[in-house]
Amino acid sequence: MGINERKERERDAVKDLILSAAREIFLAEGYENTSIRKIATKIEYSPGIIYNHFKDKNDLLLALHDKAFECKIEALFLSVQNMPDPLERLKATGRGYIQYGIDNPQDYELMFILSCTMEALAVKEEFWQDGAMAINMLKQNIVECMDAGYFRKDINPDEISLILWSQVHGLVSLHNKERLNIYAMEDQKAFMFRSYDVFLSMIQKSLS
Amino acid sequence: MGINERKERERDAVKDLILSAAREIFLAEGYENTSIRKIATKIEYSPGIIYNHFKDKNDLLLALHDKAFECKIEALFLSVQNMPDPLERLKATGRGYIQYGIDNPQDYELMFILSCTMEALAVKEEFWQDGAMAINMLKQNIVECMDAGYFRKDINPDEISLILWSQVHGLVSLHNKERLNIYAMEDQKAFMFRSYDVFLSMIQKSLS
DNA sequence: CAAATATATTGAACACTGTTCAATTTCAAA
DNA sequence: TTTGAAATTGAACAGTGTTCAATATATTTG
Structure with a gap:
């Protein structure tokens, strides 16, 4: 199942992309100014993509916290x-x-x-x-x-x-x-x- | 200058109206859920009126705090x-x-x-x-x-x-x-x- | 190889947010 | 009754989180 593994890797890569962009904005501009659209723009994806990886914004912030x-x-x-x-x-x-x-x-x-x-x-x-x-x-x-x-x-x-x-x-x-x-x-x-x-x-x- | 006094009283009455409505919402729903439109609706005024009495939302919250x-x-x-x-x-x-x-x-x-x-x-x-x-x-x-x-x-x-x-x-x-x-x-x-x-x-x- | 399937991704739409400001109403003074 | 000033409006702007039908992409099946 090498393909599924690769797919999962790609999924995780996007997730990491979101997280690292979010973290950058979060550290630079704080919690209140970290918006979904800003993150999406930074990684050149549509805002909707974030909801394929996180339940909501809280969930994203939490993942941010956990990761680091x-x-x-x-x-x-x-x-x-x-x-x-x-x-x-x-x-x-x-x-x-x-x-x-x-x-x-x-x-x-x-x-x-x-x-x-x-x-x-x-x-x-x-x-x-x-x-x-x-x-x-x-x-x-x-x-x-x-x-x-x-x-x-x-x-x-x-x-x-x-x-x-x-x-x-x-x-x-x-x-x-x-x-x-x-x-x-x-x-x-x-x-x-x-x-x-x-x-x-x-x-x-x-x-x- | 009885008229000016009355006018000022009326102005203050509106201000107090805003503050008490804001306080009610604030206590019931917290800081984040206290919106200008909610306050305006509660007192049956237009949202704009709040900016005739307060510089911005922070200013309103501060007055709230100070008052009580x-x-x-x-x-x-x-x-x-x-x-x-x-x-x-x-x-x-x-x-x-x-x-x-x-x-x-x-x-x-x-x-x-x-x-x-x-x-x-x-x-x-x-x-x-x-x-x-x-x-x-x-x-x-x-x-x-x-x-x-x-x-x-x-x-x-x-x-x-x-x-x-x-x-x-x-x-x-x-x-x-x-x-x-x-x-x-x-x-x-x-x-x-x-x-x-x-x-x-x-x-x-x-x-x- | 072509068709069917599954997944990833989009972007418009919804209902909200704070804030501004030209237009309107209200009302006392001239 | 007209004038002028103040109070009030509500539409508009730019932003927010979130949803979801539509679309694009890639994989599996016939």
Whole structure:
């Protein structure tokens, strides 16, 4: 069935063409300005072709997200996995998260802010899996911090993980949505990282 | 000049008509589904009329926001102002913020997530003032917590204020955008408030 | 090779969107 | 009653996502 294989390859090639054109526009002009017609024009196809490969625009955006960032969060955890000290590892994870978020605002929005991402049921499970995996790695790290005496041991790791995630997500999203402008800070990014460091120093158990 | 006054009253009446119709649609169907034509149809006017009262759609949404929530954040601070213990006051402020955010997701989005809100330069200053005032009250509260021995005194209140804001904003926005679904929690809201309490207990200076 | 079949692709059409603006209506002042 | 200014209209423009009958292309069958 070599012919069918070739056909499938050709189909996938068109799909990839759509995706890469969409990604270019998405990164350059943002979510709202990525239109079906713009994508179609860019790849010199008719607008209708997109609906042969994707259910609707949400579906396309989701595929975009999945294709490029499938393991982005996991990669973040993997990149710090060889750090021996659990607290240093936790710190580095959070800093990496913040850095990624402010360096890739469009992707960050797709991942953690836009509702359309959550609307496509098909991808939900995948997100669930990736997300649950990330949360697990975070909890693992938290438990290690407890064992090493950095954190109190009487707290549920679930709650600490949410605290940590909320903190970094809060920082990134306030920054990306320009809400940190109410602070008359010369260097907002430095202010964020400073605050994050202070945050981590505050939630530690004080030496007894 | 009684006639001019009446005319101005009539003008304002139409403006209010637009705003209340817009608010109804906005709350019922969200930002994206609030269209100029829907508003115009609801108040039985032509679409063009809206542009006699507002520069564009952003301007209208901003007026909506300002009208209903001008002092919402300040009211939050005022409602807890009579609490004697600064830490209890801080706790209550945060809880109130979270509660407000999850009870009024559309308004919360308008205030802290949507970019269109930040785009209308005219309102920026107003937001700046309200925001700066809120931040100041928060910092004031933080200093009191320091003085009362709840927090370490070697930290800049600016940084603590950002930590606190990021935390509650992170919780609210992750919740409202359905990202907390990756936690298989029966009661997400209870989980949030529990985490917030733990957060506050963790950032306190341990008794020496 | 020709006809039948299946698939890929088109582009016009539909119902919407925000916004503009010349034309019209409304109404107080001269 | 005419004048002038303001409020209001509604058609038009350029754009949006989406659908679908028609068409082109390529493969399989007779």
